[in-house]
Amino acid sequence: MNIYMIILDGAADRKIELLGNKTPLQIANTPSLDKLAKRGSQALVTVIDEQIVPESDSGSMALLSYDPKIYYPGRGTLEGLGTGFIEKEYNYAAFRINFASYDKEKGILDRRCARALNDSELQTLAKNISDNVNLDKFGVEFKLIAFGHHRGIVVFYSNKVNLSGNVSNTDPGFKKNGVWGIPVKDYEPKPLKCFSLDQKEDSILTAKIVNYFVEESNKILLKDKVNTLRKEKGQLPANYLIFRDGGEKPKKMPEFKEKFGLTISMYGQLPAENTIAKLIGGKFTFSKSLDLQLDKDFLINSEKLLVQDEADVKFIHIKGPDEPGHDNKPKEKVKAIEFIDKYFISNLIEDLSEEDIVIVTCDHATPCELKIHSTDKVPVLISGGNFKSDGTIKFDEENAFRGKLPIEKAIDILPYIKKMGNFND
Secondary structure: OOOOEEEEEEEEEOEEEEHEEOHHEEEEEEEEHHHHHOOOOEEEEEEEOOOOOOOHHHHHHHHOOOOOOOOOOHHHHHHHHHOOOOOOOOOEEEEEEOOOEEEEOOOEOOOHHHOOHHHHHHHHHHHHHHHHOHHHHHHHHHEEEEOOOOEEEEEEEEEEEEOOOOOOOOOEEEEEEEEEEEEEEOOOOOOOOOOOOOOOOHHHHHHHHHHHHHHHHHHHHHOHHHHHHHHHOOOOOOOEEEEEEOOOOOOOOOOHHHHHHOOOOEEEOOOHHHHHHHOOOEEEEEOOOOOOOOHHHHHHHHHHHHHHHHOOOEEEEEEOHHHHHHHHOHHHHHHHHHHHHHHHHHHHHOOOOOOOOEEEEEEOEEOOOOOOOOOOOEEEEEEOOOOOOOOOOOOHHHHHHHHOOOEHHHHHHHHHHOOOOOOOO
16 A cells, blocks of 8 residues: 655635636646546645644645644754755754845845746856855854755854844745744835844844845845846846745654654655655655756656655655746646646556555645735545545535545644554554
């Protein structure tokens, strides 16, 4: 018996007028997902709670049955640990960053630089910063990695001074609340200053370092040839770094095999997911493509890797539907869902045995009308094993609402499957 957990990043949505007051999942032509739905049971589940907006890492943690309200240390920490940058003997503070475009005179901030940077441009900018910013005066060193058109991770580390992630975001799109990043829908379009959230010496110092790093990197980015050429072409320059999601050191988490008697293997694009896998004693495989666009070969090859994996539980996080949600492009979101159905789900169905179980769900909702993640419930489908049809016929929010699966929270999915006698302990 194999258990496949298929996470469709941000696929859940709200009814959209452009789509005839239906959601992208409802509109999408998904014959393979429909087959799974007709064989299984569905429910709408809360990913974390009604106040905390999930991100891909906290959402994945919940879907794996680990309550983020107990174990989540913050995205920056998970990302930093996942890159392998953080050494045990050092004090550290890790952050997510965006390469943004900021025009102070016009009052315009594009938090993702319109996601227009190609990888060569992005890596050149990151290397220029790494080579030319110096934090010796603080007794601190740093490492920076950039990926996915506009994303990055910065880790400040030191064996001389203490550091803390308990500082505010400079990214105006997310407000810091403890370890959580709360999306801000209507924010003033300008980067913020970083400040300590607890007035302790380590966090005060860290805030100073963040502000200094932003200032110094801004000087470098403004002069970089990449941005000079981009402006000549009428493109947005990636001239400003914005910081978010500093966190705390992670708590010890029970190993997945201890909880369920099963081994787990995870596939994804995020360093944070790599960390989660390590914390629960699982194996992690980075997706070969960090491009946000869907790729036929990537989906076909990923399915093959999943089926060949010897772990009992195979977890895969598939990008695609999330970005059109952020851009309010519902038709593109529909296409992304259809693409996954055609090149991944269809092949998986062909390789399933009668005993195998497939779980299809989302790490969070990304409603097009909001252009940010939300606390909306997401559909979950369980098909195979001894799960019977509950009369639902399509994987979407409406069918899930009518489904008979007695699950209300993401953390209860795997325990319920175990309770139903589908695990071979």
